[in-house]
Amino acid sequence: xxxxxxxxxxxxxxxxxxxxxxxxxxxxxxxxxxxxxxxxxxxxxxxxxxxxxxxxxxxxxxxxxxxxxxxxxxxxxxxxxxxxxxxxxxxxxxxxxxxxxxxxxxxxxxxxxxxxxxxxxxxxxxxxxxxxxxxxxxxxxxxxxxxxxxxxxxxxxxxxxxxxxxxxxxxxxxxxxxxxxxxxxxxxxxxxxxxxxxxxxxxxxxxxxxxxxxxxxxxxxxxxxxxxxxxxxxxxxxxxxxxxxxxxxxxxxxxxxxxxxxxxxxxxxxxxxxxxxxxxxxxxxxxxxxxxxxxxxxxxxxxxxxxxxxxxxxxxxxxxxxxxxxxxxxxxxxxxxxxxxxxxxxxxxxxxxxxxxxxxxxxxxxxxxxxxxxxxxxxxxxxxxxxxxxxxxxxxxxxxxxxxxxxxxxxxxxxxxxxxxxxxxxxxxxxxxxxxxxxxxxxxxxxxxx
Numbered sequence: 001x002x003x004x005x006x007x008x009x010x011x012x013x014x015x016x017x018x019x020x021x022x023x024x025x026x027x028x029x030x031x032x033x034x035x036x037x038x039x040x041x042x043x044x045x046x047x048x049x050x051x052x053x054x055x056x057x058x059x060x061x062x063x064x065x066x067x068x069x070x071x072x073x074x075x076x077x078x079x080x081x082x083x084x085x086x087x088x089x090x091x092x093x094x095x096x097x098x099x100x101x102x103x104x105x106x107x108x109x110x111x112x113x114x115x116x117x118x119x120x121x122x123x124x125x126x127x128x129x130x131x132x133x134x135x136x137x138x139x140x141x142x143x144x145x146x147x148x149x150x151x152x153x154x155x156x157x158x159x160x161x162x163x164x165x166x167x168x169x170x171x172x173x174x175x176x177x178x179x180x181x182x183x184x185x186x187x188x189x190x191x192x193x194x195x196x197x198x199x200x201x202x203x204x205x206x207x208x209x210x211x212x213x214x215x216x217x218x219x220x221x222x223x224x225x226x227x228x229x230x231x232x233x234x235x236x237x238x239x240x241x242x243x244x245x246x247x248x249x250x251x252x253x254x255x256x257x258x259x260x261x262x263x264x265x266x267x268x269x270x271x272x273x274x275x276x277x278x279x280x281x282x283x284x285x286x287x288x289x290x291x292x293x294x295x296x297x298x299x300x301x302x303x304x305x306x307x308x309x310x311x312x313x314x315x316x317x318x319x320x321x322x323x324x325x326x327x328x329x330x331x332x333x334x335x336x337x338x339x340x341x342x343x344x345x346x347x348x349x350x351x352x353x354x355x356x357x358x359x360x361x362x363x364x365x366x367x368x369x370x371x372x373x374x375x376x377x378x379x380x381x382x383x384x385x386x387x388x389x390x391x392x393x394x395x396x397x398x399x400x401x402x403x404x405x406x407x408x409x410x411x412x413x414x415x416x417x418x419x420x421x422x423x424x425x426x427x428x429x430x431x432x433x434x435x436x437x438x439x440x441x442x443x444x445x446x447x448x449x450x
Contacts, residue, residue: 073103075291076105079126080110081117081121081122081129082112082130084230085249087161087247088109089302089306089319089320090361092320094298107295107298109325111325115136122140123147129279129280129284131157134153134156134202134277135204137151138397145199151401152281152292152401154403156367157368158359158361160357161358162202163248164263165250165254167242168261175263176263176345177263178263179214181214194242196224196246197228197246204245206273207245210245215448218385229246247276248336248359256329262343267357270428278296289406292406296406307360313338317334336358341354366419369404369422371424374402376398376439379439391440394436
């Protein structure tokens with residue numbers, strides 16, 4: 001199968017500008033929810049969330065000394081691309097809250113239209129770095145899904161916080177979850193279409209993994225297309241797809257606009273899964289190692305600040321909701337940033353809950369380390385779905401891309417604790433365990449594959 005030729009759908013309108021007047025009717029016990037959101041301002045924990053890094057990481061002065069001397073950033077201004085998604089928040093807040101100044105740089109966030117645009121601008125040097133899909137960076141490095149260029153992952157930006165949205169048209173046919181969707185697809189009444197945001201990206205892999213876990217082949221049983229994140233809601237409204245996987249706030253936006261419901265969150269697929277990363281090209285890091293460390297440290301500080309209190313999360317939501325960033329109603333962002341979820345269904349199928357596994361940007365430093373096993377997992381799924389025709393040297397590729405050396409030095413400057421291992425283990429929704437120990441066997445173990 002050739003997934004690089006997926007058609008990209010764009011709408012004439014701006015999905016981010018749809019009004020939010022349906023908010024009160026879309027959320028159960030809306031007045032209580034608004035009370036919760038108002039109260040969140042006063043619930044700052046004040047926790048510093050700062051751990052000390054083990055000694056022995058060489059080559060760094062104190063953060064205050066970075067603006068001069070041998071550790072001075074090679075570039076004083078860094079242009080970091082982002083897509084209008086909630087998980088761009090630590091990049092934006094690093095600039096808005098001036099964490100960048102501490103490390104002698106100025107971060108200039110650059111709003112981009114699509115992941116393909118981010119890819120191209122990273123490759124040709126128009127962007128210094130980007131808030132970017134984990135799997136996109138790996139795809140470019142291996143020459144799948146676009147031009148080939150050696151790439152680098154400097155840090156993980158967030159865990160969790162994506163979802164799969166299904167249309168109200170499916171709900172009218174009795175679909176409320178994966179099992180009922182599988183029954184409908186099996187009837188073969190028509191071809192059902194599902195959208196992801198980039199062929200090698202995280203949303204594509206979450207969508208394919210979830211469909212396959214329900215017994216639905218994402219290429220033989222249904223059609224899949226590529227749609228930029230901010231255009232998901234508009235495309236579902238006009239009937240271009242039956243479901244999509246995307247980051248927030250575009251899943252909650254679909255509920256508030258009464259066009260869809262949340263079938264599953266990605267944290268239900270994999271608790272604390274890797275999501276966006278701070279990505280750049282390998283040659284950019286080679287030319288600007290001090291800038292790379294400064295940029296990473298500043299965003300570590302921003303992620304820690306966001307996660308430090310509910311009040312900071314509210315400030316973040318108010319900031320990134322603005323037109324220059326995500327361009328939607330603040331409450332649409334804040335609800336799920338605080339873990340206040342509603343699935344958008346009604347009657348006995350309606351569910352509202354407090355999700356402790358909501359989007360996290362720091363989580364005592366557990367979020368940001370660029371685990372080798374995280375990068376390797378995306379390679380196993382690229383192999384599973386035919387993007388890679390043969391097994392790569394999984395560990396070698398991950399070591400090339402994930403710049404743990406840069407991260408450790410940035411973590412030293414930001415006083416962020418390091419994990420004991422460069423690998424981690426997780427159990428996914430279908431019961432399989434991923435630990436990175438035998439990626440070739442893991443990639444070949446799935447019943448449904450290309």
